[in-house]
Amino acid sequence: MKKNVFLMTALLVAGLFGVAVAQSNPFGNTASAYTLPTFTKNNKGEPVLYWTEKDAANVLSLFFAVSNDGGKTFGDKKLIFASPLMGSSRLMRPKLLFKKDGSMAAVFSFRNEVAAPAVAEGGHANHDKPAAPAPKPKRDLQIRFTVSKDNGQSWTAPASVDSDTSRLTRGFFDAVVLANDEIAVAYLKDVKGSTKHEERDLRMVITKNGVFQPEKVIDPVVCDCCNISLLVDTKGVLNVFYRDNNDDIRDIARMTSANNGLTWTKPEILHDDKWEIKGCPHSGATSVATGNGALVTWFSGAAVQAGVRLATTDGHLLKVLNANAKNGTVTADDKQAFFVWEQTTEGGASRILYSKVAGGKAQDEQVLQGSDYGQNATTLLANGKLLIAHEVAKPNQKTALSVKVVE
Template identity: 60%
Template sequence: MLKLLVPIQLFFVGFFGFFGFSFINSPEENHEMTICKTVGETTLPTVSVNPSLTNSPIETDPNKTYTLPTLTKNNKGEVVLYWTEKDPQNVVSLCFATSKDGKTYSEKKTVFADGGLGNGRLMRPKLLFKKNGEMVAVFSYRTSPAMPPREARPSAQLQEANHSNHNAPAPQQAPATRPKRSSEIRFTVSKDGGSTWTSPTSVDTDTTKLTRGFFDAVLLANDEIAVAYLKDVKGSTKHEERDLRLAITKNGVFQAEKLIDAVVCDCCNISMVVDEAGALHMVYRDNNNDIRDMSHIVSKDNGATFSAPKTLYADKWEIKGCPHAGATTVSVKNEQYATWFSGTQNGQSGFRLASSSGKLLKVLDASAKNTYITADDKTAVLVWEQTSESGVSNVFYSKIINGKLLDSQKVIDSDYGQNASTLVFNGKVLVAYEVLKADKKTVLAAKVVE
């Protein structure tokens, strides 16, 4: 698989805001809950906060960066918000809190904290709830040493200054080399509501030091866990070459992985969903002679076998490299919806929304990015961020009812919002997102849109 040439990479990063493979760490009323304290400095972006909700029960720290807020439901039907937070020592924590109404949240609990815990937007951690109440957290974990931050590496000027008293030229320092990357997809289990967790272990029983990432995890109809991920091809001489794998638990224990597709796009996240009938749907970006369209496969036996790949929507996007942008999917009654980016040359470049039956519902404006979709048994909700001409991003959402996409609505007071997720709860739309501050740290916000 050929790697995208540098000029094209820079174009995608600059224009669409995508990130490469990284383990760094309407007239409707909106009820806002800000998870993290705002800092009252005039240099920061103005973030509107409902005064009645400023005393959040969730303990926060202005020195931390809070990212990837994700909404889901537990086995009791309660709202669960989980996210990652990174402290000044670069320790990343996966945390969660619950809510009975989507407005007021319990005190947060920490699932796991470690400098190797992944918090990239293409690999959101997943928090799953089994029928018996067990909680399972799945996340990426860096096992190879990390490169030191750029600001921590001595500059040539600093070296020269340190040696100026010796009237000798500063020694030339060889550029730091990136160590071979190695990562795992790990999981941990809690049987007491998230108070205590097992020691995280790899979902892949293969102990070879390779990169595994861009995963998704889902609870199957039989209450077992399935994790799909991309994995380095052993012995490959290419810069990056990965195939698609699937690992499934049996009585709670992950079994040996199975190969699903030997040739796929190597840096795009995967998405899985289980429909009403219990069938497992998987959507991933395929690679057929550099045609990078999305493939859809289905399993009706809990991941034991799959249908042949079917192109979700034939954009015929040909590109010699990975776009670093996968899909998110959802199931409503007898239909599934997916949203993903395509840079097709037919004049409709951008994020699109399509049904599993092949109907294209929408291509979002070119300024849109980071789409996410969720649903209950009747309504699906698409959420995304969109940047204005002034450079300020806001969060937007649109409902899908009976196969029809309704008009988009801007989430009120969502200035500088990004990386949103959403949830349909008791007929209401919940939205959670990051708010980017002037110091480049992010805080979390959550709202119920009635």
């Protein structure tokens, strides 16, 4: 479907919502369930939206589309990869990266099929005693990547970023293009031989001339199931934000590297929440670079000011949302920044809210009009305008996709 056609169709379906131009299911496939919309920019600075679609056969497809007009419309969608084994967790969103020369890399989680232990013909050998139950096969979750050098027309066969072939869980990852145009992927990985229910450390792999090198452990003790946020700031410094675990105090930590991941500073707690919890919250941080450092948002169940936080990298809290807020995300350009999140209403449905960040303060909250049943938002500033895309999860309906330009 051509760009101008699907915009007209979208406006007829969704209408104009005052401050926002909305496109509801702008890519035309109402038979699939849309999930995990994510904004980025290509090497030309154009907005790019990528997302997943699951069909009736449970095949998950990763698509992307490019906008040539600042996010008002998007061109035809292009397929990156499709498989029933590709992951679709909110904590492990696929990542689409653009290098300076325009080549692209997609990073995503992938469940390796693990066969159950074979049972000998005839059941068990000793017919006087029942056979012991077969042990469950070890989970094998990989992080794979694929590359395109022709603007997404074709992609290489996906390969694991980790050269270790052990059957282990690797996940909760993030990926970024470094200042030297190489790619870094950070992830949590099972600790081999651990007797705990779940014990993982924080690792990173980095490409050299486009080839992933052996992984390195950058923090051996972390919270085991929270997503990571990687960020290259305006000075080219690589930041990693993750949930640490210090005797069940699970606050957000930050490490930095000024040499593209070769060496790291010691972990520092971003804000001393002192949240003690004997288990993983399954909720990590997201971040964005600004001219004065970065903005970071995360959830804390601390005894004091529990809720989703927005803070600077020096630990200064700009905003703390109430208990009905979740899934915060941030965007910025060289002039302004926005904080976007999901809020549960009194009736139990969700909608999307946003707040402008200026002068070191978060301004009043605004409701994104037409965002009822909205969840898992993504946001981007393009040409001074705020783009927000989110899932629309109405009861008894397939999850749809909505894209809005806030004027």
